[in-house]
Amino acid sequence: MGGARRFTDRTDAGAQLATALRERDLDADIALAIPRGGLPLGRAVADALDVPLDIVVAKKIGAPGNPEYAIGAVASDGSVWRNETAFRGTSANEDYFQEMRETEAANARQKADRYRGDRPEPDLTDKTVVVVDDGVATGSTVRACLKRLQNTDAERIVLAVPVGPPSTINELQDEADDVVCLETPSGFQGVGQFYENFAQVSDEEAMEYLESET
Structure with a gap:
C-alpha cells in the first residue's frame, strides 16, 4: 500500500x-x-x-446485464454524471441510460425520504x-x-x-x-x-x- x-x-x-x-x-x-x-x-x-x-443521496447506473459496473450515477434530484468511457464500452444506448436515470433517481429520492423521515431537506x-x-x-x-x-x-x-x-x-x-x-x-x-x-x-x-x- x-x-x-x-x-x-x-x-x-x-x-x-x-x-x-x-x-x-x-x-x-x-x-x-x-x-x-x-x-x-x-x-x-x-x-x-x-x-x-x-x-x-445518489445511485449508481449499472451497465446492461452487469448492474455492479457503473456507467454513471444519478442523484435524488435527477442530477446525473455519466462515465462516457464506460458507457461506450457496454451495450448501453441513450434510451437505456435515460430509463435507468429515471429509475435510479426515484430510488435515490425514496432513500433520502426514508432516511430523513419527517425532517425537511436542508x-x-x-x-x-x-x-x-x-x-x-x-x-x-x-x-x-x-x-x-x-x-x-x-x-x-x-x-x-x-x-x-x-x-x-x-x-x-x-x-x-x-x-x-x-x-x-x-x-x-x-x-x-x-x-x-x-x-x-x-x-x-x-x-x-x-x-x-x-
Whole structure:
C-alpha cells in the first residue's frame, strides 16, 4: 500500500478526517454524508465541526446485464454524471441510460425520504457544505452528489474522504471547491483495503448516526 495508513473503522476515519478539516480552519455550516458508508464518518465530522448532519443521496447506473459496473450515477434530484468511457464500452444506448436515470433517481429520492423521515431537506443557500464519504474508487456516486449540490445555492462545496486513488481525487478537484483526502495511494485497489474493519453499514445503523447528536 505504499506506506498508506489503515483506518481502524469508519468512525476512526471520520475522526481523522475531522482533525484534518479543523486544521484547515474550515468554517463549515453543514456536513452531508453519502449513505450508507459515509454516515459514521459524517457523524464524527459534524460533531467535531459542531454543525448539523444531513445526507446527499445518489445511485449508481449499472451497465446492461452487469448492474455492479457503473456507467454513471444519478442523484435524488435527477442530477446525473455519466462515465462516457464506460458507457461506450457496454451495450448501453441513450434510451437505456435515460430509463435507468429515471429509475435510479426515484430510488435515490425514496432513500433520502426514508432516511430523513419527517425532517425537511436542508436549505443550503449561502452555506459552506462538507460532503463526506468513506472513500472513493471511481467516484461515480460522489460525482452525482456534487452535481446535485452544484444545482443549489450553496456558497462553497468541500469534499472530504479518507482515501482514494490519485487519478480520481485529481479529477474530483474540478467538481468541488476543495477536496480533502487523507491518503492517495498509488497502489489503490479498493476502499476496503485501507480499513481494518470495513463491515457493511445497515440502513438502520446509518439512520442512527443521522439521528444521534453528541
